[in-house]
Amino acid sequence: MYERLADKLKTTSALKWYPGRGVEESWIVEVEEELGFRLPPSYRWWLIHYGNAGLNGGNILAICPPEHREYDHTDLLYIHRLNLAEEWWVSRFPDRLDLFVPDSDELYFFDTSSSNEQGEFPIMCYDLMNDLIDKYASTFAEFLERLIDERSGG
Template identity: 30%
Template sequence: MTSITELEKLIAEYSGNGVEFGTASSDLSPTDERVAETENKIGCKLPPSYLWFVKNYGGGHVYGEEIFAIYPVLSDLSVGDIAYQTKSEREQGFVRDSAVVVCSNDFGETFYFDTSTQDDDGEYPVFVKAGANEKRYADSFAGFLYKRIENPEG
């Protein structure tokens, strides 16, 4: 499993060179209340590595792909918010109710947590879906982010 320390080093190495994240002091870092509201809307607890990411970086992009964040206020205009995207994808039947959407791209791929399976650390595996094809992409959000930064093609 990818450690937070390994991920921090990789983010620092690629920052400004394909990786554009905020900071812990940015207005995008969610409050505990917004985290709880988001978890209520999506029907599950968010995994620790995802919460670490949004608390430390607020959100951002990896090679132009937005990693869905927790917006300060959820509205119909919050298209980059994890709850907004998850609700929309579920309602349209693109993902099942146990999926929490974390990223999608111009290649028609949707990356999501499979909340039906959780490890001892509270992490969910991340799957990638393209059309009817789905496969496991990473063991955790940290693993997903590491893989997207280090090898965006795979």
């Protein structure tokens, strides 16, 4: 189902990922229970088979072991909890689940207000300098492929 993405991941130097760091299904279920919704299928596939990645000085947020979740800045739920603690954030972005915050003037997030028939959330790009939000990809798999293509010249 994600063969094209898996092939790109084998050959890319744009995205740094570490083999053998996939997450356990029980960790995903625990995170979903707290969030109150299922994570998109392509993101779940990524988490189980790859689990992590670095790009442009930032990490694509993943799910870490529960015992590290209270302080791991690469954990999706940890970052979400920090965001929820900010009242302005909740009122301005009630359906935003951060995904990737590179060392730049943009951030990428799942828009959890709508999903397609497969359960995929669109990934939005928030241009912090201009305070603009645009759709970047329709699925997490498309998001990763686009990042790889843009950073690889492909």
